[in-house]
Amino acid sequence: MEHPIFFIDAILSALGVEHAGSYSHVTYTWLTMLILIVSALFLARKVKLVPEKGQNFFEVVIDGLESFMVDITGPEGRFFFPFVATVFLFILVSNLIGLIPGCFSPTANLNTTLALALCTFVLTHAIGIRYHGVKYIKHFCGPVWWLIPLMLPIELIGHLARIMSLSVRLFGNIFGKEMVLAILFGLAGLYLAPLPIMFLGILVCFIQALVFMLLSIMYFVGAMEHAH
Amino acid sequence: MSKRTLVGVLTAVSVLAMASIAFAAEDGAVKAAGLWVFFGIAIACGIGIGMAALGTGIGMGNAINGALQGTARNPEAGGKIMTTMIIGLALIESLCIYALVICFILVFKIPDLGGMHELIVKSLGG
Numbered sequence: 138m139e140h141p142i143f144f145i146d147a148i149l150s151a152l153g154v155e156h157a158g159s160y161s162h163v164t165y166t167w168l169t170m171l172i173l174i175v176s177a178l179f180l181a182r183k184v185k186l187v188p189e190k191g192q193n194f195f196e197v198v199i200d201g202l203e204s205f206m207v208d209i210t211g212p213e214g215r216f217f218f219p220f221v222a223t224v225f226l227f228i229l230v231s232n233l234i235g236l237i238p239g240c241f242s243p244t245a246n247l248n249t250t251l252a253l254a255l256c257t258f259v260l261t262h263a264i265g266i267r268y269h270g271v272k273y274i275k276h277f278c279g280p281v282w283w284l285i286p287l288m289l290p291i292e293l294i295g296h297l298a299r300i301m302s303l304s305v306r307l308f309g310n311i312f313g314k315e316m317v318l319a320i321l322f323g324l325a326g327l328y329l330a331p332l333p334i335m336f337l338g339i340l341v342c343f344i345q346a347l348v349f350m351l352l353s354i355m356y357f358v359g360a361m362e363h364a365h
Numbered sequence: 366m367s368k369r370t371l372v373g374v375l376t377a378v379s380v381l382a383m384a385s386i387a388f389a390a391e392d393g394a395v396k397a398a399g400l401w402v403f404f405g406i407a408i409a410c411g412i413g414i415g416m417a418a419l420g421t422g423i424g425m426g427n428a429i430n431g432a433l434q435g436t437a438r439n440p441e442a443g444g445k446i447m448t449t450m451i452i453g454l455a456l457i458e459s460l461c462i463y464a465l466v467i468c469f470i471l472v473f474k475i476p477d478l479g480g481m482h483e484l485i486v487k488s489l490g491g
Contacts (some may be wrong), residue, residue: 311460
């Protein structure tokens with residue numbers, strides 16, 4: 138399998154930057170940030186009461202996300218909506234730019250997905266400590282006090298496993314899609330064999346972004362609610 | 366058993382028998398060179414992801430079964446049921462993805478055909 142060629146890395150190598158090919162997940166994260174920030178600036182400049190095309194599209198997206206979130210958390214969960222919506226939009230755009238020939242998904246690298254999962258993990262416990270203080274420990278203990286030596290390690294391992302499951306789920310889906318596309322392209326690229334997998338890939342991108350956001354919301358709700 | 370099952374079983378047995386003949390020819394030297402590790406890795410990758418896909422298929426079948434029955438009883442709730450079903454399928458599929466990631470880690474440890482050929486020839490003293 139030949140080494141794939143990425144646009145931004147080729148441009149950076151031509152500009153003389155050393156080792157431009159070994160951190161493509163960082164350079165394509167910059168591309169994702171550029172897309173999100175430019176579209177937000179461009180569309181939020183002239184906000185009208187009766188929305189036009191671009192503003193209408195983003196209003197539908199944000200409104201849909203917020204109603205989806207408030208269905209699960211109730212009205213007291215609105216304060217973490219910016220984080221959750223940012224995670225969704227970042228993962229969605231990151232996944233989708235991998236489908237463009239010559240571009241690479243930053244989420245196809247375990248570093249990016251691990252960073253996102255760690256953000257969710259830290260925010261879960263920050264919310265729990267802010268809402269419950271020291272009594273947050275009660276979330277890790279079982280229903281009765283004499284089960285604590287059994288329940289506490291199990292709950293701690295379960296919480297740490299959340300990081301692994303969030304990161305590996307997203308990484309495996311997107312990297313697996315890229316691997317299948319690369320193999321199919323090597324086998325039968327001239328007969329347009331990767332195209333059906335690309336259609337499936339669009340679906341996978343949406344669903345994985347949605348699942349990451351949904352699991353983050355459920356972890357936050359679990360940290361906010363009262364213990365058993 | 367039926368004729369199809371009998372033919373399937375005989376095919377599997379004959380393939381495995383031929384594989385063992387190929388192994389026996391270079392048995393001693395190849396084993397000493399530690400090349401059995403690569404054969405083991407290749408078999409493990411295939412069987413591992415196959416069994417993971419088996420469990421995932423059964424689980425997803427159950428999930429879609431429940432969703433279809435719920436929609437058939439109450440067509441108005443079809444949208445909500447399908448949303449929940451898609452999310453459930455993504456979570457079930459993630460278990461297969463964990464096995465797939467392990468298989469990726471293992472598969473990239475096997476040298477390609479050219480490298481394997483060199484290793485085998487070197488182990489036979491050539």
